[in-house]
Amino acid sequence: MKYLLVFFFLVASLPEILAQNFKVEVSKIGQFIDYDAFVLKVVISKNGEVYESEPGKYFNIYNLFRMGFTDDERYQILKKIEPYFKDYTLCARKPRAFYLVSGNPPRGGVFPKGQKYTIAVEAMIIINYMMFGDEASFLSTFPVLYDRCTKTEVAYDDKEKISCLANSYKEWIESKKSSGKYSIKDIFSFDNGRITWLGGDNINSDEIRPFILTSVRGDFY
Numbered sequence: 001m002k003y004l005l006v007f008f009f010l011v012a013s014l015p016e017i018l019a020q021n022f023k024v025e026v027s028k029i030g031q032f033i034d035y036d037a038f039v040l041k042v043v044i045s046k047n048g049e050v051y052e053s054e055p056g057k058y059f060n061i062y063n064l065f066r067m068g069f070t071d072d073e074r075y076q077i078l079k080k081i082e083p084y085f086k087d088y089t090l091c092a093r094k095p096r097a098f099y100l101v102s103g104n105p106p107r108g109g110v111f112p113k114g115q116k117y118t119i120a121v122e123a124m125i126i127i128n129y130m131m132f133g134d135e136a137s138f139l140s141t142f143p144v145l146y147d148r149c150t151k152t153e154v155a156y157d158d159k160e161k162i163s164c165l166a167n168s169y170k171e172w173i174e175s176k177k178s179s180g181k182y183s184i185k186d187i188f189s190f191d192n193g194r195i196t197w198l199g200g201d202n203i204n205s206d207e208i209r210p211f212i213l214t215s216v217r218g219d220f221y
Contacts, residue, residue: 021046021047021048022044022045022046022047022069022073022076023044023045023046024042024043024044024045024073024076024077024080025042025043025044025080026040026041026042026043026080026081026084027040027041027043028040028041028084028087028089028119029041029055031055031056031092032092033056033092033093034092034093034094035090035091035092035093035094035116036092037089037090037091037092038089038090038091038092038119039055039056039091039092039093039119039122040053040055040081040084040119040122040123040126041053041055042061042077042080042081042126042130044064044077046068046069046073051064051067053126055092056091056092056093058098058125058126058129061126061129061130062129062130062133062134064130065077065130065131065182066133071176071180071181071182072180074176074182075173075176075177075180077130078127078173078176079173081123081126081127082123082169082170082173084119084120084122084123085120085123085124085163085166085169085170086120086163086166087118087119087120087123088118088119088120088157088159088162089118089119090116090117090118090119090156091116091117091118091119091121091122091143093117093122093143094115094116095112095114095115095116095117095142095143095144096142096143097111097141097142097199098125098129098136098137098140098141098142098143110141110142110198110199111142111199112142112144112153112198112199113153114144114153114155114156116156116157117143117144117156118156118157118162120162120163120166121143121144121145121156121162122143124140124165124166124169125140125143127169128140128190131182131186131187132184132186132187135184135187135212136187137200138187138200138203138208138212139187139190139191139197139200139203140190140197140199140200141197141198141199141200142197142198142199144156144197144198144199145158145161145162145165145195145196145197145198146195146196146197146198146199147161147194147195148193148194148195148196149194153198154195154198161195162195164193164194164195165190165193165195165196168189168190168192168193169190172186172189172190184212184213185213187203187212188203188204188209191203191204192204
């Protein structure tokens with residue numbers, strides 16, 4: 001009887017034990033790279049494995065969501081990053097194109113005029129590369145936003161326009177609370193509105209959308 005009680009106790013405690021083996025921390029740290037400003041640092045631990053972003057660089061978190069996390073754990077990671085969508089302090093890096101893994105040139109030969117971006121924009125960029133890996137270069141070649149209506153680059157400190165794109169990310173994150181399914185198809189959620197990413201392809205166009213769906217496995221989790 002004693003062993004049976006121990007068995008039931010262990011079974012009942014299993015969710016809590018598993019939760020203790022997973023931890024995610026997102027912090028803003030001061031650092032000098034191109035500017036004496038700030039960068040985000042993401043540290044995720046699970047079952048003794050530690051995944052840590054290198055502040056100001058994003059290649060070592062490529063495809064992080066494909067590393068065996070549960071849907072609930074992915075949601076927790078996103079929720080930890082989400083508060084920084086409202087952080088308009090300066091990022092320590094200048095905008096650089098993120099296409100080196102694939103070797104793809106900047107989309108459409110477009111380069112940013114501005115030389116700054118905010119922590120809010122960095123938070124969204126981190127999600128892009130964590131979620132979509134190399135394919136994120138189709139969406140966000142640069143950590144700079146673009147206004148489709150005015151056909152101009154968005155100023156790095158334009159809070160209203162940054163929050164406009166951030167709202168798309170918030171809605172997408174909230175949708176994952178119930179659906180919990182992650183796919184390359186999610187990339188299309190972030191190129192629908194007035195504010196998008198500078199240098200990214202129009203991924204919802206008749207030319208690009210079929211290319212992504214046929215060249216990349218649609219459901220990879």
